[in-house]
Amino acid sequence: MVDATHGPDAHAAEFPDVELYHPRSWWTRYVFSQDAKVIAIQYASTALAIGMVALVLSWLMRMQLAFPGFLEFIDAAAYYQFITMHGMIMVIYLITALFLGGFGNYQIPLMLGARDMVFPYVNMLSYWTYLLAVLVLVASWFAPGGPTGAGWTLYPPQAILSNTPGQEAGIVLMLVSLILFVIGFTMGGLNYIVTVLQGRTRGMTLMRMPLTVWGIFVATVMAMLAFPALFVACVMMLFDKLLGTSFFMPAVAEMGVQLAHNGGSPILFQHLFWFFGHPEVYIVALPAFGIVSDLLATHARKNIFGYRMMVWAIVIIGALSFVVWAHHMYVSGMNPYFGFFFATTTLIIAVPTAIKVYNWVLTLWRGDIHLNPPMLFALAFIVTFVNGGLTGLFLGNVVVDVPLSDSMFVVAHFHMVMGVAQILVIFGAIYHWYPKITGRMLDNTLAHLHFWVTFVGAYLIFFPMHYLGLMGVPRRYFESGDISFQPPSAHELNVFITVMALTVGAAQLVFVFNLIWSIRHGKPAGGNPWRATTLEWQTPQTPPAHGNFGRELPVVYRWAYDYSVPGAPEDFIPQNQPGPTPPHHEGSE
Amino acid sequence: MSDPAVTHSPPAEPQLPGLEGFVSDWSSDRTAFKTASWGKAMIWIFLLSDTFIFSCFLLSYMTVRMSTEAAWPNPSEVFALEIFGVHIPLILIAIMTFVLISSSGTMAMAVNYGYRRDRKKTAILMLVTAAFGATFVGMQAFEWTKLISEGVRPWENPWGAPQFGSVFFMITGFHGTHVTIGVIFLLIIARKVWRGDFDTEKKGFFTSRKGRYEIVEITGLYWHFVDLVWVFIFALFYLW
Numbered sequence: 045m046v047d048a049t050h051g052p053d054a055h056a057a058e059f060p061d062v063e064l065y066h067p068r069s070w071w072t073r074y075v076f077s078q079d080a081k082v083i084a085i086q087y088a089s090t091a092l093a094i095g096m097v098a099l100v101l102s103w104l105m106r107m108q109l110a111f112p113g114f115l116e117f118i119d120a121a122a123y124y125q126f127i128t129m130h131g132m133i134m135v136i137y138l139i140t141a142l143f144l145g146g147f148g149n150y151q152i153p154l155m156l157g158a159r160d161m162v163f164p165y166v167n168m169l170s171y172w173t174y175l176l177a178v179l180v181l182v183a184s185w186f187a188p189g190g191p192t193g194a195g196w197t198l199y200p201p202q203a204i205l206s207n208t209p210g211q212e213a214g215i216v217l218m219l220v221s222l223i224l225f226v227i228g229f230t231m232g233g234l235n236y237i238v239t240v241l242q243g244r245t246r247g248m249t250l251m252r253m254p255l256t257v258w259g260i261f262v263a264t265v266m267a268m269l270a271f272p273a274l275f276v277a278c279v280m281m282l283f284d285k286l287l288g289t290s291f292f293m294p295a296v297a298e299m300g301v302q303l304a305h306n307g308g309s310p311i312l313f314q315h316l317f318w319f320f321g322h323p324e325v326y327i328v329a330l331p332a333f334g335i336v337s338d339l340l341a342t343h344a345r346k347n348i349f350g351y352r353m354m355v356w357a358i359v360i361i362g363a364l365s366f367v368v369w370a371h372h373m374y375v376s377g378m379n380p381y382f383g384f385f386f387a388t389t390t391l392i393i394a395v396p397t398a399i400k401v402y403n404w405v406l407t408l409w410r411g412d413i414h415l416n417p418p419m420l421f422a423l424a425f426i427v428t429f430v431n432g433g434l435t436g437l438f439l440g441n442v443v444v445d446v447p448l449s450d451s452m453f454v455v456a457h458f459h460m461v462m463g464v465a466q467i468l469v470i471f472g473a474i475y476h477w478y479p480k481i482t483g484r485m486l487d488n489t490l491a492h493l494h495f496w497v498t499f500v501g502a503y504l505i506f507f508p509m510h511y512l513g514l515m516g517v518p519r520r521y522f523e524s525g526d527i528s529f530q531p532p533s534a535h536e537l538n539v540f541i542t543v544m545a546l547t548v549g550a551a552q553l554v555f556v557f558n559l560i561w562s563i564r565h566g567k568p569a570g571g572n573p574w575r576a577t578t579l580e581w582q583t584p585q586t587p588p589a590h591g592n593f594g595r596e597l598p599v600v601y602r603w604a605y606d607y608s609v610p611g612a613p614e615d616f617i618p619q620n621q622p623g624p625t626p627p628h629h630e631g632s633e
Numbered sequence: 634m635s636d637p638a639v640t641h642s643p644p645a646e647p648q649l650p651g652l653e654g655f656v657s658d659w660s661s662d663r664t665a666f667k668t669a670s671w672g673k674a675m676i677w678i679f680l681l682s683d684t685f686i687f688s689c690f691l692l693s694y695m696t697v698r699m700s701t702e703a704a705w706p707n708p709s710e711v712f713a714l715e716i717f718g719v720h721i722p723l724i725l726i727a728i729m730t731f732v733l734i735s736s737s738g739t740m741a742m743a744v745n746y747g748y749r750r751d752r753k754k755t756a757i758l759m760l761v762t763a764a765f766g767a768t769f770v771g772m773q774a775f776e777w778t779k780l781i782s783e784g785v786r787p788w789e790n791p792w793g794a795p796q797f798g799s800v801f802f803m804i805t806g807f808h809g810t811h812v813t814i815g816v817i818f819l820l821i822i823a824r825k826v827w828r829g830d831f832d833t834e835k836k837g838f839f840t841s842r843k844g845r846y847e848i849v850e851i852t853g854l855y856w857h858f859v860d861l862v863w864v865f866i867f868a869l870f871y872l873w
């Protein structure tokens with residue numbers, strides 16, 4: 045380890061404590077707050093609220109697939125609108141916003157020993173722009189024609205043709221909302237990156253940062269480079285729709301009428317979308333990787349296995365994920381050499397990812413595993429992620445992907461790898477940090493109930509979908525009707541999946557109840573209930589006060605994973621505890 | 634991690650040159666860029682992200698230029714002007730480019746005077762830069778008006794591929810918006826310089842952070858970036 049005794053330089057001391065914005069009223073303390081912790085809670089609550097909408101939409105879709113015609117208001121158009129909004133909300137407005145805007149804001153300053161983000165005012169604007177984006181999205185339900193039904197990939201030309209639901213206003217609102225999201229995210233992202241690079245406390249080197257921060261940091265860097273492609277794609281599609289330009293629109297005849305568009309490239313949109321879309325998968329995965337590493341180490345009382353390897357794996361995955369995007373476009377047709385290139389890069393990403401999984405398992409090896417809710421969710425994540433990763437190896441190969449593309453197999457794959465897996469980490473993280481955020485523990489019994497129903501249920505929902513996909517059941521179908529290649533058992537399976545989906549949904553109400561109930565009635569948590577090493581657990585107050593660390597910022601003397609150190613008085617040594625690590629400690633480098 | 638305890642006031646360490654310096658900076662605590670303030674780090678990262686936006690726009694332009702079936706109009710002819718009966722291709726664009734590049738010069742001087750705390754010269758040079766910028770936007774408005782009066786629309790134009798107009802309005806519009814925002818920023822900061830806000834370290838209205846001359850340099854970095862982008866637009870859209 046390079047020594048950490050670098051001198052304090054002019055710039056780090058640049059903004060002394062007094063420069064923190066001090067709220068003067070209720071409004072600036074709780075509503076227009078510039079405190080990253082309050083912004084984090086605002087981001088998280090908004091994301092969870094809109095996420096509930098996406099959850100309800102998934103019930104409605106499942107109802108339609110299992111009991112066609114039972115809910116009369118679901119016609120084909122409504123189904124496509126549900127699919128589109130469900131997918132987009134889950135990926136962007138829930139998971140991305142929650143990991144980066146929510147956990148990023150809460151954890152980065154606290155874990156790095158900073159008073160706040162470096163630009164609190166811009167950080168606040170980030171949240172309000174995000175809220176505006178969400179409101180614009182919600183507004184499309186009340187606009188004439190309803191929300192867009194173009195599918196979350198918004199592929200032109202159909203996204204803006206007149207037979208796609210929501211083409212009056214829905215698609216426009218969707219594009220505007222995405223543009224706003226990118227602008228809002230950029231303001232937040234600048235904060236997260238600069239805080240990590242330039243705002244750490246004394247002794248906190250990059251290689252002493254908890255992996256949570258590493259994951260969020262690299263994900264943010266990726267987002268800053270990937271969202272521009274989405275932004276540009278949205279702007280150009282907006283022009284195609286509103287001004288009649290032909291960026292993405294080839295010559296098209298609609299209902300026998302030749303449209304004015306001509307000469308554009310729909311494939312261009314796919315490239316832009318997936319140049320954003322694939323990194324997006326890792327933008328939501330890397331924070332999960334980081335958080336899981338910390339949950340495992342803390343609750344198995346072991347140092348993380350191969351910390352440096354874990355950091356470099358995160359960085360390498362982040363870099364590689366920019367050169368694989370066209371594996372989403374195998375069926376669009378491409379030069380075979382390109383197919384070869386993108387299949388190869390896709391499979392290479394499996395290497396650093398597998399390294400991470402091995403390291404997690406080795407972290408658990410002979411650990412003192414506490415099967416409490418955060419640990420259960422972390423374990424469930426590993427299993428689910430491996431599952432989704434394995435089907436990813438299938439889909440990464442051109443010849444296997446082509447027949448499976450647009451089937452339920454793909455739906456099963458991406459729900460496992462970027463839906464369920466990430467949601468499990470979010471739950472684990474909430475159970476882990478809720479005591480710090482509120483000062484109270486969540487109810488343990490309800491938590492176990494929530495965990496088992498969610499985990500087992502999610503498998504019962506998505507595992508059979510692999511099978512349906514292999515049978516050839518297509519994705520994005522409103523109703524399958526009588527198709528000869530589908531045996532009746534496929535339909536019975538669909539009914540089963542739907543019942544499970546409703547059950548899992550109901551379990552989320554238990555979780556929401558637990559969140560609200562425990563704010564007042566939970567067991568008091570104390571400052572460090574998990575006996576964890578990282579700085580957020582060492583704050584003088586719980587919940588941490590404005591400015592996080594009282595009069596003096598903590599000084600960091602060690603990495604974040606000194607658990608079960610032989611010879612130490614306790615089984616953990618906080619990062620800010622001075623003195624050398626006792627000898628014979630395997631975890632020290 | 635078994636390194637010895639970090640003392641509360643570690644000795645100031647000289648910066649090492651070259652690769653070694655890079656490694657030692659990145660493995661040190663607190664900051665990775667030893668000479669960059671928060672504001673400067675932020676603007677660099679923002680500009681990196683913005684580079685990706687402009688790159689996507691330009692790559693998309695090249696793609697539609699290839700995908701469209703109709704012939705691409707000849708920019709040298711489209712952007713030619715008759716001046717005193719002489720037909721000069723691209724003359725307006727050449728002047729615009731010259732104006733914008735000159736504004737980078739005055740901006741660089743403003744930054745220099747800012748760090749010398751020469752209030753007056755800094756403010757005046759910033760205003761000159763803003764004036765150059767406004768001239769640029771004005772000429773762009775003239776160009777837009779001229780093309781619109783000749784029948785160029787985002788969806789069609791008299792000379793060939795409809796994407797010509799789409800790309801023209803979109804890319805110059807997006808770049809022009811950047812210049813306009815820059816001009817507004819220059820005016821606001823110039824006013825603060827003139828009033829002496831940065832000498833008294835007056836706190837920002839929204840941010841409650843102390844004002845520093847560094848903001849002149851940050852504005853300057855943005856301004857140079859916008860100029861640089863124009864060079865690419867000039868080369869790839871107008872000259873090609």
Ligand code: HEM
Nearest residue numbers: 102105127131134135195196197462463464519520521545
């Ligand atoms: C209880 C949980 C969930 C259930 C029951 C569920 C169900 C569904 C269903 C039925 C579809 C439509 C499949 C089709 O007919 O093509 C779908 C699509 C989708 N879901 Fe989920 N989902 C759940 C959670 C999630 C989560 C957490 C994510 C986050 C990544 C997610 C992302 C998507 C995406 C991206 C699509 C594709 C939309 C499209 O085809 O345009 N889902 N989901």
Ligand SMILES: [Cu+2]
Nearest residue numbers: 322325369372
């Ligand atoms: Cu991908």
